[in-house]
Amino acid sequence: MTTLATLSTPVALIDLPRMQHNIQRMQQRMDSLGVRFRPHVKTSKSTPVIRAQIEAGARGITVSTLKEAEQCFADGITDILYAVGMAAHRLPQALALRKQGCDLKIITDSVASATAIADFGRAHGEVFEVWIEIDTDDHRSGIKPTEAALLDVGRALHDGGMRLGGVITHAGSSYDLNTPEALAAMAEQERAGCVHAAERLRAAGLPCDVVSVGSTPTALEARDLAGVTEVRAGVYVFFDLVMHGVGVCSKDEIALSVLTTVIGHQADKGWAIVDAGWMAMSRDRGTQKQAQDYGYGQVCTANGTVLPGYVISAANQEHGTVSFQGAADTDIVARFPLGTQLRILPNHACATGAQFPEYQAVSADGEVASWSRLHGW
Known part of the structure; x- marks a missing residue:
């Protein structure tokens, strides 16, 4: 039997009781808030970990690379969100997955990208499902909920023959906070902004079924998720010292x-x-x-x-x-x-x-x- 004493260091260890505790903690939180949970598997990139998340109740997964999507699809997981802005050179890889039967969703945050997706899709007889990335905290990429560009992107996808599936946001600036009150406020900002974007699309006659939000801190500190359909979070499965500093885990949960x-x-x-x-x-x-x-x-x-x-x-x-x-x-x-x-x-x-x-x-x-x-x- 392999034990710690027989391992050649350095090696990465997963404490399985802690991991299972973390998975149950998050899933129960999402269940209590009445939303689907789509974990981000970029943290582990490991099939046994992903399986444990799905067995606990996760519905679909989020990936950060198309290679992750390919491996997860090969492992029998079909509902996959690729949550990085779609670059034109990756469209053939995404197309191949969809042609094999993978229910792959992709994202965009510009008219240029949306147009490229629509042109490529029509040229290859594929209707991509695309979600629009929303910037709710000035952290990284995405369109502001109130920007005119939101409707322009929506129309470029919808009128271009693609399926406009929803909106997605990630409050990454939550990592800079460290009190429950501040995290709850950021979770509400994230929710309200993404829901508002969805409402604008619908009011313009565009479809928007999915409202997807999430980061580990906001997922754990959200008080209400009205209007949200699903939450994503990733690092919660292992946690780390940054999350401890944010205040959402103890060292004994890492x-x-x-x-x-x-x-x-x-x-x-x-x-x-x-x-x-x-x-x-x-x-x-x-x-x-x-x-x-x-x-x-x-x-x-x-x-x-x-x-x-x-x-x-x-x-x-x-x-x-x-x-x-x-x-x-x-x-x-x-x-x-x-x-x-x-x-x-x-x-x-x-x-x-x-x-x-x-x-x-x-x-x-x-x-x-x-x-x-x-x-x-």
């Missing part, structure tokens, strides 16, 4: 970690050196702008118990520096002898997971199973 081994010391500096550098943890320093900066990750014992104050304070490609925040630990050699295994909680689960070709899924009894992870576009 299901992804990196198992690493102490390979050296700088005793005079109070450092232990581990074999998890930025190639394992990623370069993501998302907690740097939060109230608590965890460097490249929070240090825990091999069984997952948090060691308060100990972080990966610096990282090179294959070396991580473990130190105590505030003062040098003069007992670092005795505390973490050579060969000691440690778990490191990541700043950003999506980024850390992306460093590894597979996960080691750890059950409640300590048994370990390898779960493959998808890479590429």
Whole structure:
């Protein structure tokens, strides 16, 4: 039987009891709010994780790459939303999926893109289902709910022979908040803006069946989702230190970690050196702008118990520096002898997971199973 002690580090661990807890927590939240839940699988990119989400009640999935869509479709999942603005060079790949029977939805936020989709669709005898991306928080891409361009895009799709399926938004700026009140206000802003966009399309005689919103923080803190048909969220399945800083999870709910081994010391500096550098943890320093900066990750014992104050304070490609925040630990050699295994909680689960070709899924009894992870576009 494979156990933690037999693994060659660094490796990415999934704490299965924590993951299942997180899945149930989110699904129950969505059920109580009366909306469909379409998880974003870009966090795990792993079939066993996605299966667990669907078995808990998810209806359809969200992907960030068409390669994810291809793999999920090959695994028998047909209801797939590709939630990245559709680029013209990817239309043949999207067409191939739809021709095979995949119920793939794509998104756009400009007349130029909408026209390109419609022209390509007509040329190949395909009616793409397209959702319009709405900007509800000035965070990234999308059309403002009140912009004239919204109706222009809608008409370009509808009159161009495509199916205008709905509107979609993502309140990514929720990651910058850290109180329930602020998160609830952002969730309402996200809801109201997307619903308003849908109402404008309908008032103009255009179809808009789906109103899709979501981020992990707003999904967990939304008070009311009137007018919304579905919610999307992704990082909740593992959580991470950024989500802890936002205030939507405890450290004991973070299901992804990196198992690493102490390979050296700088005793005079109070450092232990581990074999998890930025190639394992990623370069993501998302907690740097939060109230608590965890460097490249929070240090825990091999069984997952948090060691308060100990972080990966610096990282090179294959070396991580473990130190105590505030003062040098003069007992670092005795505390973490050579060969000691440690778990490191990541700043950003999506980024850390992306460093590894597979996960080691750890059950409640300590048994370990390898779960493959998808890479590429």
